[in-house]
Amino acid sequence: MTAPSSPTLARVLRGQLCSGCGLCAGTSDGAIAMETIAPGYARPRQNKPIDDPVEKRITASCPGATVAPWQEAPHRHPYWGPWHACLTGHATDPAVRHAGSSGGAVSMLAIHALQAGMAERVLHITADPEKPTRNIVTWSRSADEILAGAGSRYAASSPLEQIDQALSQGTSFLFIGKPCDVSALRQLATVDPRVDALVPIMLSFFCGGLPSHDGADRILHHMGLAPESVTEFRYRGNGWPGLTTAHTRDGTTATMSYAESWGNHLSKEVQFRCKICPDAVGGTADIACADAWYGGESGYPSFEELDGRSLILTRTRKGVELLKSAVNAGRLAVETLPITEIDLMQPAQARRKRLVSARLVACAITLQPRPTMDGLDVAAASRRASTREYLKNLLGTIRRIVMNRR
Ligand SMILES: Cc1cc2nc3c(=O)[nH]c(=O)nc-3n(C[C@H](O)[C@H](O)[C@H](O)COP(=O)(O)OP(=O)(O)OC[C@H]3O[C@@H](n4cnc5c(N)ncnc54)[C@H](O)[C@@H]3O)c2cc1C
Ligand code: SF4
Ligand code: SF4
Numbered sequence: 082m083t084a085p086s087s088p089t090l091a092r093v094l095r096g097q098l099c100s101g102c103g104l105c106a107g108t109s110d111g112a113i114a115m116e117t118i119a120p121g122y123a124r125p126r127q128n129k130p131i132d133d134p135v136e137k138r139i140t141a142s143c144p145g146a147t148v149a150p151w152q153e154a155p156h157r158h159p160y161w162g163p164w165h166a167c168l169t170g171h172a173t174d175p176a177v178r179h180a181g182s183s184g185g186a187v188s189m190l191a192i193h194a195l196q197a198g199m200a201e202r203v204l205h206i207t208a209d210p211e212k213p214t215r216n217i218v219t220w221s222r223s224a225d226e227i228l229a230g231a232g233s234r235y236a237a238s239s240p241l242e243q244i245d246q247a248l249s250q251g252t253s254f255l256f257i258g259k260p261c262d263v264s265a266l267r268q269l270a271t272v273d274p275r276v277d278a279l280v281p282i283m284l285s286f287f288c289g290g291l292p293s294h295d296g297a298d299r300i301l302h303h304m305g306l307a308p309e310s311v312t313e314f315r316y317r318g319n320g321w322p323g324l325t326t327a328h329t330r331d332g333t334t335a336t337m338s339y340a341e342s343w344g345n346h347l348s349k350e351v352q353f354r355c356k357i358c359p360d361a362v363g364g365t366a367d368i369a370c371a372d373a374w375y376g377g378e379s380g381y382p383s384f385e386e387l388d389g390r391s392l393i394l395t396r397t398r399k400g401v402e403l404l405k406s407a408v409n410a411g412r413l414a415v416e417t418l419p420i421t422e423i424d425l426m427q428p429a430q431a432r433r434k435r436l437v438s439a440r441l442v443a444c445a446i447t448l449q450p451r452p453t454m455d456g457l458d459v460a461a462a463s464r465r466a467s468t469r470e471y472l473k474n475l476l477g478t479i480r481r482i483v484m485n486r487r
Pocket of ligand 3 (some may be wrong): 100121122259261288289291306354355356358360361
């Protein structure tokens with residue numbers, strides 16, 4: 082039997098505001114567990130009552146309820162967030178650069194932090210060996226283990242699913258997660274002092290949205306493979322952007338271009354919360370990385386296969402120190418980039434940010450719950466939207482919400 086529902090969880094789930102971060106499960110002493118629901122999203126299920134302190138912790142930290150505000154920094158952009166330095170770069174170790182999703186910057190920063198003694202281990206996600214299109218939480222203590230998790234994995238991930246247990250172990254760890262995961266951990270720090278004491282660095286990346294497992298299954302179907310036959314699956318990486326690659330038990334290997342796997346399959350399966358995401362650029366991380374795509378002839382980025390190049394934004398003093406240390410140690414090669422260049426690399430991120438406000442107004446009109454999202458420049462970004470695209474998105478979101486209720 083299901084226990085009485087936490088008011089915060091009930092509201093978040095009713096509004097389709099859950100990102101699947103796992104924090105509620107990870108801080109509820111077993112009362113809440115993550116499960117997979119159709120069409121393949123990670124969602125919490127409450128199995129036991131929770132007490133007031135747990136409810137308060139979830140209300141403060143759940144990114145479906147409250148999104149962490151951007152931090153103070155010397156510069157700030159309504160799309161690209163707070164920043165100290167805006168750079169492009171890549172890991173100098175060719176193996177890391179190749180394995181990484183873009184230039185291997187995230188993995189290299191984590192490897193450097195570990196080897197320089199800044200953290201004892203790394204909490205991140207990797208492929209589930211049982212179901213290789215899916216993700217599991219993992220602890221890495223070596224460069225090889227960090228590299229085994231490199232590459233973007235466009236499927237549900239709940240890296241905070243065991244966060245209370247991790248914090249109670251008393252050893253420091255670097256955290257890598259989606260922007261909403263980092264938001265949740267930052268907000269948890271406001272009510273749990275162990276976070277600041279034990280998590281010296283939080284790394285994130287730009288996030289175009291999290292697809293359901295149906296997205297990966299569609300790719301496999303298109304490749305002519307049964308999901309049960311797959312023993313290894315990479316969404317991308319091993320090159321930039323690298324191919325979506327599946328290996329099966331009988332030795333078959335099938336591939337698909339990133340443009341096709343993301344454009345034709347995965348992007349169609351993104352959860353609703355991502356469409357109103359006010360900080361998909363990792364604005365609350367110490368460092369956020371992304372693809373430093375080169376512009377294509379169409380005005381949109383080109384996905385031509387090249388040596389990996391990451392966009393790197395340092396967002397806090399700690400981030401500045403870590404980057405400086407990695408560059409001085411010869412681990413990363415970087416170049417300065419004017420912030421306005423990101424508009425050309427990331428047009429989809431820019432578009433979504435300026436339309437978040439229109440979509441939130443649609444939620445308000447249809448009496449749908451919305452997360453609190455102060456201090457994230459949502460209004461400033463919306464002033465860059467044309468009246469036409471604003472109204473189109475307002476009406477489109479109203480229509481979608483009403484259709485979903487039928
Ligand atoms: C769902 C998703 C959407 C993305 N959308 C964009 C986008 O719109 N624009 C853009 O520029 N970049 C996007 N990226 C990020 C981009 O693909 C690269 O991850 C980023 O450029 C960092 O590359 P890297 O080579 O430095 O990282 P790597 O060295 O490859 O390290 C990647 C790290 O991210 C972690 N990770 C991978 N998948 C997940 C996941 N699902 N949840 C939590 N942690 C994960 C891994 O554990 C690994 O530690 C997205 C990534 C994901 C997972
Ligand atoms: S967003 Fe995270 S904390 Fe909020 S309900 Fe979903 S899994 Fe729980
Ligand atoms: S788009 Fe936002 S809410 Fe969705 S997974 Fe990415 S960071 Fe989380």
